[in-house]
Amino acid sequence: MKNPYRTQNIAFFFLLLATLLIVIPVGLVVVVIIQKGLPAINWQFLSDMPRQGMRAGGIFPAIVGTFYLVTGAILFALPIGLLAAVYLSEYARDNLLTRVIKLAIVNLAGVPSVVYGLFGLALFVIFLKFGASIIAGSLTLGIMILPVIITTSREALESVPQSFREVSLSLGASKWQTIRHIVLPNAIPGILTGTILGLGRAAGETAPILFTVAAFYLPRLPKSIFDQAMALPYHLYVISTQVPNVDEKIRYATAFVLLALVLFMNLVAIIIRTKFRKRKKW
Amino acid sequence: MRKLKEFIIEKLILICGLASIFFVVLIFLFLLKEGLAVFKIVSPFKFIFGKSWYPISEPAQLGILPLILGSLLVTFGAAIISIPIGVGCAIYIAEIAPLKIKETLKAGVELLAAIPSVVLGFVGMVTLVPLVKNVFHLPTGLTALSGSIMLAFMAMPTIVSIAEDALYSVPKTYREGALALGATHWQTIWRVMLPAASSGILAAIMLGIGRVIGETMAVMMITGNAAVIPKSIFAPVRTLTATIAAEMGEAVVGSEHYFALFAIGIVLFISSFAINVTADLFLHKRQ
Numbered sequence: 001m002k003n004p005y006r007t008q009n010i011a012f013f014f015l016l017l018a019t020l021l022i023v024i025p026v027g028l029v030v031v032v033i034i035q036k037g038l039p040a041i042n043w044q045f046l047s048d049m050p051r052q053g054m055r056a057g058g059i060f061p062a063i064v065g066t067f068y069l070v071t072g073a074i075l076f077a078l079p080i081g082l083l084a085a086v087y088l089s090e091y092a093r094d095n096l097l098t099r100v101i102k103l104a105i106v107n108l109a110g111v112p113s114v115v116y117g118l119f120g121l122a123l124f125v126i127f128l129k130f131g132a133s134i135i136a137g138s139l140t141l142g143i144m145i146l147p148v149i150i151t152t153s154r155e156a157l158e159s160v161p162q163s164f165r166e167v168s169l170s171l172g173a174s175k176w177q178t179i180r181h182i183v184l185p186n187a188i189p190g191i192l193t194g195t196i197l198g199l200g201r202a203a204g205e206t207a208p209i210l211f212t213v214a215a216f217y218l219p220r221l222p223k224s225i226f227d228q229a230m231a232l233p234y235h236l237y238v239i240s241t242q243v244p245n246v247d248e249k250i251r252y253a254t255a256f257v258l259l260a261l262v263l264f265m266n267l268v269a270i271i272i273r274t275k276f277r278k279r280k281k282w
Numbered sequence: 283m284r285k286l287k288e289f290i291i292e293k294l295i296l297i298c299g300l301a302s303i304f305f306v307v308l309i310f311l312f313l314l315k316e317g318l319a320v321f322k323i324v325s326p327f328k329f330i331f332g333k334s335w336y337p338i339s340e341p342a343q344l345g346i347l348p349l350i351l352g353s354l355l356v357t358f359g360a361a362i363i364s365i366p367i368g369v370g371c372a373i374y375i376a377e378i379a380p381l382k383i384k385e386t387l388k389a390g391v392e393l394l395a396a397i398p399s400v401v402l403g404f405v406g407m408v409t410l411v412p413l414v415k416n417v418f419h420l421p422t423g424l425t426a427l428s429g430s431i432m433l434a435f436m437a438m439p440t441i442v443s444i445a446e447d448a449l450y451s452v453p454k455t456y457r458e459g460a461l462a463l464g465a466t467h468w469q470t471i472w473r474v475m476l477p478a479a480s481s482g483i484l485a486a487i488m489l490g491i492g493r494v495i496g497e498t499m500a501v502m503m504i505t506g507n508a509a510v511i512p513k514s515i516f517a518p519v520r521t522l523t524a525t526i527a528a529e530m531g532e533a534v535v536g537s538e539h540y541f542a543l544f545a546i547g548i549v550l551f552i553s554s555f556a557i558n559v560t561a562d563l564f565l566h567k568r569q
Contacts, residue, residue, distance in 0.1 A: 015373050
């Protein structure tokens with residue numbers, strides 16, 4: 001008979017191998033980008049306009065563009081997402097409507113990013129006549145990150161103990177007062193985490209902004225929200241596939257800035273989450 | 283006055299609660315609005331099974347079979363790579379890893395999910411593509427295989443985190459019962475935990491594959507973008523998503539080409555809808 005412990009050792013070895021096959025490449029990607037990108041970063045690169053058809057100079061307008069897009073996306077998605085989460089956590093009953101809403105959220109999260117791009121083009125750019133603009137791109141990104149914000153905010157709201165609500169209601173507070181003064185303040189760290197994760201997602205996506213806002217090469221800052229803008233992820237795509245003879249250093253440095261931005265946001269989200277979990281008394 | 287204010291607020295909350303449904307329907311309607319026009323030019327059958335995609339020739343040939351096959355080939359390759367590795371990693375994290383390492387591993391997987399796809403595409407271009415070219419002695423490394431490997435990494439975070447959740451939510455008593463009967467740790471995992479978590483793991487795999495089908499930027503950067511029916515995994519291919527991303531910029535609004543790209547969007551939307559609904563059913567069955 002086979003020795004069950006030998007089988008176990010072999011199986012565990014393969015499981016460990018599978019894990020390493022994921023974790024090591026991830027580490028390598030990050031290390032390679034830091035190693036080759038960081039030395040090329042300097043103040044001039046971050047604060048200068050791109051020059052000579054993006055083969056020299058900096059990435060300042062792309063950073064600014066991404067900043068505008070992400071801000072716009074969150075201004076749109078946070079209020080709607082938060083209220084939707086309040087609805088699901090505080091008002092929704094266990095019925096068909098709630099089931100359909102949840103299914104819609106899952107589907108919204110699963111729609112391919114390029115389809116968001118098509119949708120943004122059809123609705124905001126063409127139908128509403130915004131043209132390729134920051135507002136069209138922001139709204140597209142905003143709808144895309146809605147599921148992230150709803151899901152995380154809802155978890156945060158639902159983790160506030162039921163007894164908090166009961167005490168507040170029994171003291172004569174109305175349902176909305178209870179939500180406003182008891183439930184929401186206690187859920188803020190979780191909501192913040194979701195918001196930051198949404199920001200990170202919006203900052204890194206390329207496909208939704210391809211046809212809604214992104215300018216190929218625009219060495220000036222956008223003047224209004226109806227202006228086109230450059231954006232970091234699209235800029236990285238352009239200089240690594242569309243423009244020949246770009247110095248390798250510029251590509252790596254751009255990738256580094258984008259990666260650093262996104263990972264920094266995720267790190268902040270993780271820190272808030274762990275701190276909150278430690279402090280939580282219930 | 284206060285009652286009126288609360289009434290308004292509660293209605294506002296209800297409206298926002300319904301926003302997700304509204305947006306899903308809105309996306310679908312706008313895809314239909316712009317995409318259905320293509321079926322005045324080609325029949326749906328010819329559109330899906332047409333063998334040539336030459337959208338700007340005269341007359342335009344709008345058959346998306348090469349693109350569908352490109353997507354399927356890359357997705358199939360990515361599934362073969364990512365399912366065993368992803369599920370294996372989920373088992374390791376959920377069942378075997380010591381508590382301290384567990385959190386680090388989870389953070390590592392989350393990190394992978396957070397890396398923007400255009401950054402992964404860039405890294406793939408400078409590392410994976412030359413590697414594939416040299417190892418298999420190909421004229422170009424921009425192949426379906428490179429795309430599959432790259433996409434496998436993008437599917438893994440989804441597979442790992444949902445499969446791990448599924449394993450985690452198997453009642454403790456199952457494991458304890460098996461161990462008490464003298465089963466080894468591995469026998470417990472193989473015979474008890476995995477079957478108990480199977481519907482959740484299946485959902486994890488489906489959602490991972492859904493992510494792969496919808497992925498755009500990385501796949502566009504490293505699969506070579508040849509809109510022909512792929513002959514092998516070592517040939518350049520072009521996926522549905524990459525076609526939209528690469529061509530929409532040049533398509534004239536209101537042209538056949540423009541309508542056809544939106545029709546591809548409909549195909550993608552329906553596939554992702556089907557995958558997500560099915561996965562959701564599996565997840566629900568578990569609870």
